[in-house]
Structure formats: C-alpha cells, structure tokens
Amino acid sequence: MKQEKLTTRSENYSEWYNQVIQRAELADYAPVRGCMVIRPYGWALWENIQAQLDSRFKATGHVNAAFPLLIPMSFLEKEKQHVKGFAPELAVVTHGGGQELEEPLVVRPTSETIIGHMYSKWIKSYRDLPVLINQWGNVVRWEMRTRLFLRTLEFYWQEGHTAHATYEEAEEETLRMVNTYAEFAYNEAAVPVIVGRKSESEKFAGALRSYSIEAMMGDRKALQSGTSHNLAQNFSNAFDIKFLDEKNELQYAWTTSWGVSTRLIGAIIMTHGDDQGLIFPPRLAPIQVVIVPIYRNDEEKAKVQPVVNQLKVELAAYRVKVDERMEQTPGFKFNDWEMRGVPLRLEIGPKDVDEQHMMAARRDVPGRDGKVILPLENCCAAVGKLLEEIQAALLARATAFRDANIHSPETYEELKQVVDSAWAFSYWCGNPACEDKIKEDTKATVRCIPFDQPKEHGACIVCGADATEKAYIAKAY
C-alpha cells in the first residue's frame, strides 16, 4: 500500500487539516451536505474527552438527563434575542407519520427553551434549587460554510443548564464551568486556552454575559473552544421559571448554560499536529502506545511475538495497540502511526529480545532525538513517565507558540498588520463601533476580554478613547 505525503501546513493549512482527518480515519463526509460521520478512531477520542469532562461535572454536583430533540417552533420565539440568533440556522420538521404537522418542530439547535419549559414545571420552591443538569447529545444548526469538527450541520456536545436562587450563585456557576473547561483544556488536551468574557456583539443569543475559552491554532487563528453563559432571568421570564423563596415570595430563577462540543477535536488537531500528521496528547489519545513487532521470518517471529504479548500484559494500564498487520513493512507502520498521532511507539526486533530492551520513539520529537532505549523489565513505570513527559512537552510547546504569537501593537496600523498572522492584545474602549471597524478592516474580531487585566488604563487601539480593559483580537474559525 502506498503512503501519500500529506500536504504540509505551510503549503495549505486547511487542506492539511482535511487530509489528516480523513487519512487518520477520524471522520468522513456524510452524504448530507455539511454533515459528517465520526469514525471509530475519532469517536474514541470523543469518548475520552467525555469521560474526563463528565467526571468533572459530576464532581461539582451536576447530573445528566435527556431532553427532546424536537422543539415546538413557538418555544424559540419566546425569548426575542434567542430566536433572532437562531432562526436563520434552523432545521424544521414539517411532516410526521405522513401528515403535515399543525405546528412545525425544530431540531434543537440548543436546548434553553425546552429545558426552560420543563424547569418551570419542576421548580416550585427554593428547596428545589439549585438545579444542576447536563445533557450529552447532538444538535443541528443549518450552517452554510462547514468544516469537519469545526462547524457542521449536526454536531455532538454537552449542554449544561442550571437554575439558581440568586444572581450571585448563577454568576459563580457560569465562572466555575468556564474555568472547568480551561482546566480540562490545559491538563487533558494540553491546549493552553485563554479564558475571558465575550464582547456584547459576540455573546450568546439571549445571555446577559458569555465567557469562553479561546485557543490558538497552528495557523495562528483563534478557535472558540467552549462557552459559559449567565442567562440572568431572561429565560426564566420567557418560560415562567418561578420559585417561592424562604420568605414565601415568588421570584424568577437565575439560569446559566454552558457547552463544549466535538469542535474540541479540531482544537486538538490544530494545536498539536505537524507535517507528519496528528499528535494526540497522551491523556486523551485513543491509542497511547503502539507496539510494532519487527521480524523478517517465522523464526524471528517466534522469538519476538511472545515478548510482545508479555509486554501488552505489562502495559495493561495504558491504551495499547499491537500492530500485527502482516502485509505492511515496519517502515510503513511507523509512518502510519505517526500520521495517526499515537504519542509513543515501541519497536521490538530479535536483537532487542536478546538484549532485553526495546526502542521507544516519541511522536512529539521527530528523528533520533525522540528515541530512547528502554529495558523490557518493569517497563510500565518508564512508559508512564514518558507519556507524562510527552503530555507536558506538548503543553509547553503550545504555550510557547501561543505566547510568541501574541503581540501588543502600539497603533491601529500595527494592529492591522499583527492580526494578519497573529493575535493582538490591545486596549479597547468597549464601543461596538470600534469592534466593527476592526472586523471590517481586517476580518479579525474581539475574541475575549481576559480575566487577567493590567491595573492601568490605556488608550483604545482604534479610537484612542480611555479604555480600562485589554482584549484579544484575532481572526477566528
């Protein structure tokens, strides 16, 4: 079998992205425009992401549930900003069971409305609060320009929906969850995201305030990778979510929502991948270690195979794959697993058996520098240590790349140059007109206003007016 070279990132980044996803069998195009099939290797990555996030949600008191896929059109219309934001993207079911429906149903683009409706039935007293529910599922948004994992008509995500007795508790929850996303991104995905507030024009349709995590991709574009919204009483008003407080007075509940999606897979691909293909962070990698046995004849095989079998048992704590394909050469296999992003490869041939060791090759360090000889005996701890080193190295490298590509331009002219190929970190007065001007002139947008802010005031990079906050400005997916 022939291995075609991938298009390099510098040749054509977006072509590299599409190629690597399809060749590594993470996903494929579906026969419906803008939809994708998430293949087993991609879904295994998503399962690992889900497991890590789900345990964090449960540790902070959340429980899972399932709300309907189909939502009456009239529900969407109850919150004015919400319907304005989502109406252009709806998929509409007009017929069911061979009959035209009296009221069309939309395939959920997000579930604030139907969950709000149910919460109004379930929440009666302050004793019922907080309600802390999450849902893992699929949603449909009729996007015109789609990209595998980044923007597809249907995508998989989780959406948390909580209701609280006070504004303060809702705000605390909103922040807790965006910070949970950031912690996950750093520690599991090795993606050094920046946490901050979205600008008014970029916030969720119907929210008082939105927070996000923003990641820098290998082409220095930004990718919004998770959001958390303080919905204030907007949806409680629209759906009549009321409770009797401790003084027996009726109050509207304060709600939040927050979500991350299969877009995170895109973030991992574009944060770590190189011209050889994917590089998966060990903690999330579907396959953490691939073992390639090397032999040229049955005699060598008889020597190598039992050692490989024993090694697999020894490494049972990790997600290990033994590549036993007969029709491929070791060289083909090395390239193949590098392309597929497996963090660590172990090679064992007859000489290695004689010397009771093996060759370990790190995916993140190409060539000889990434190779190290490991003794076979008690190798479990050594392999674990290597995986941790790879995890840390990926985060360090991504952080260095991010920091090297964030600049603080002095003038608007400089800003225009900076955002052509990097991120700007600049004072912004908060005026939407200045935000619009940047977008018009450069296609870059205000990604977020980070929590970490200088103490001093400054001059807005666009209009020069007094500004109290700095914002990250970049082109984004």
Next chain:
Amino acid sequence: MKQEKLTTRSENYSEWYNQVIQRAELADYAPVRGCMVIRPYGWALWENIQAQLDSRFKATGHVNAAFPLLIPMSFLEKEKQHVKGFAPELAVVTHGGGQELEEPLVVRPTSETIIGHMYSKWIKSYRDLPVLINQWGNVVRWEMRTRLFLRTLEFYWQEGHTAHATYEEAEEETLRMVNTYAEFAYNEAAVPVIVGRKSESEKFAGALRSYSIEAMMGDRKALQSGTSHNLAQNFSNAFDIKFLDEKNELQYAWTTSWGVSTRLIGAIIMTHGDDQGLIFPPRLAPIQVVIVPIYRNDEEKAKVQPVVNQLKVELAAYRVKVDERMEQTPGFKFNDWEMRGVPLRLEIGPKDVDEQHMMAARRDVPGRDGKVILPLENCCAAVGKLLEEIQAALLARATAFRDANIHSPETYEELKQVVDSAWAFSYWCGNPACEDKIKEDTKATVRCIPFDQPKEHGACIVCGADATEKAYIAKAY
C-alpha cells in the same frame, strides 16, 4: 409534604406504571406529543445500562462511532421491505436555514441505510472485514400510541451494524449479540428473558431473520426487549457494499444489525416493581444504598451524623445516598426511597450508635422479614453480600413468576383462554394464516420461537397440521 398512595397494580396496571415513573422522577412528558424527558434518576439508570452493555460490546471487538441524524429520503427507498416498514413512521425535515430543501431529509428511525452507504465507501477488501461498529444515540419514529419508555416518538438506544465476509460469520454475530443481550438481562437487570427467533411477520423490515429477547411483565404481557437481525445481503445489494475476496473476486458483504433501547427501563420497572413502587436490581440501581440518619434534636444529630459520615466513606465502593433532608420525617423518607426502588436502606439512630450497629432493610422483602441488624464495623462486605442476595432474589422471583405464567394449552380454545392472562407455549406450523387467526381472535402474537425446542413433532395449536417447533404466544406491549 403529603405522600399519596400509588394506584395498585391490580387496580390499574398501566396507571400504576405511569404514576411510578413520574413520582420517582424517572421521566416526564415533554411538550411535544409522544416525546418524553428522561430525568436525572432515569438517565442514571440508563448510564448504568449503557456502561454494562458497552463493556460487553467492546470485549467482543466492537467499536463506537457516530453517523448522521438526518438521512436523505431516497436512501430509505433503496431497500424495498425497509421503506415499507418505516415510511409510515417518519419525521421529515423539509426546510433548513430558511429554505425549502431540494430533497427532504428524514430524522433517522434506524441507521441501516446511511451506514450501508458509508460501508460501501470504506469496505474494499476482505482485509477490511469484519467491520464491527456500534452507535449510541437517539432515533425518531412517529408512533401514534405512545407510552413512557415503551414507545415514544424519540427514544435512546444503541444500534450495532456489522459487515462480514460470509453468511456464517454474519449469522454467528447475530446470535452472539442476541445472546449478549440475554446474558445482560439475566445477570445485570435480573430479567429472565426468553431468547428466540421472530416469526416472518414480526421480523425487522429488510432482514432475512430476526432474533429477540422477550420478557414477561408484571401484568403477564410480553415486552420485546432487544433484537438482533441477520440482514443477509439485502442492504449490501441496496447500497453496493462489495469487497474483493482472497481470490480477488468481488463479493457482496453480509451484514447484521442489533439494538436495545431505553425500553429496557420499562422492562425493569414492570418486571420487579410492586405496589409500593419501583424495585431496582442492585447492579443497575442508580442508588444502591440509601442511609437515613434518625435523630430528634441537635444532641442526637451530633451523635449520629459523624457515624453516618464514616459509614459513607466505608461504603465508597457502592452508589450511596445519605438522605439529609431536614423537613421530612424518617417515615416519609422510608416510603420515598421504597417508592424510588433503592434496593437497600440503612437506618441509624442514637441507640444504634450506642450499640455500634444499624438496621438494614431490603426493598425486595417488605416489613420485618426484610430487616436485619448489621454491625457497623467492617460492614462493607456485609452490605455487598446483601446486595448480591437481593439481586439473586429478584431474578429468582421473576423467573418463578414467568414460569408460573407459561402454559401449554391442549386445544385452540384453551389457548384463547391462556393468552388472555398468560403466555402459551404451543406447537405452531409456521403458517402466517394461523398466526393471523390467533391475533384476530385474541390480540396475542407469536413472540418468538425459542432456541430450546422439544425433539418431537406436534400438532399446530391452530390448524392441527404437523409442526416441528413450539412458539411463545402472548399479548405484547
């Protein structure tokens, strides 16, 4: 808070069923006709079911993936029996992004068609086989008469779809999966299902042969609880799933599909529940042990609470809930958790602390007979043993109930009486006309033709013709 008595099963079984689901907060009606919300307590049960099944699927070499929710209408039409079966139940998306679609899309009622399309792209050689993919997800079927968990417009399930090089391998897979379902039902759900083949009229639309597991509910109706289909080359022909065999000749692949759904929750409710409410089998119960601390004042609380806290730590291996509600009496709590089906309750008051023991109350044995005093010290093993005993007792009770309600009528008149309130096990010649006659006369149907068969021939219970097989005949959900 007042606790209203549940309607008893003998008063009105179906009302009992609906009440217990809503009071235990397993599910609620959604604002869209025929749809439901699976609430956190119900979803936690489903998560436990999923975890047990998923590990069995993975242990037999299957991997998970995700295929699109929306399927072009024309795909359904490619397999004639398939479209005939599903056309009346389709939900159809006609508009997307504000535009009428050129081709309507159906919300998947099942995914053989779109998966068949993808398999035809992916499968080229015998080396690509077998393909063993499962999908956890939601489907929509426009049912007219719906029941919570048993039959809803949208439901959650898993659908396995496999492709093989030979008929024999496909048949082996089909049988492997129906037997996996049966093993799960017995060992995890304590539901003593009967495994067998569906009759021609009851098989899946597009299948060569369908197998199912059939369970007997508390009202002695049958519930089909899982199915596995040998699709032969029907979908391979329709979707052009071809591979080059070892002789380099083009062959159509042999495919299978198999699924269980949230209907299993209905099976668990109606197999084990009693007039006090739910009884969950310990291995799947969202809460296995509830601890109710008993005190009347702060002094007693100061004595009991630390022991309860310590107990929770001791029992960390189990899913434990401590009921710390201040506004409810212990008596209320006992009833409440009994209604919610928690298999084991532990009660601890100040006297118990003095005597270093606690009262354990089994959910499956009402009153004093189900109570036993357990020492506090090293109670983890004793609690585990009790849970195992409850699990075994539930299976034994359900099996005895099932066997007491299966009869072998001698004549067709007797059969008509039997199926009014039980199952019949009778010789059947296999003629659909006899099957139709039973249905017309009694509303009962052939549930399955079990694998265990007598060696002798017999006379068809309807027409008297020579029959080689016996079938279970019963009214079904």
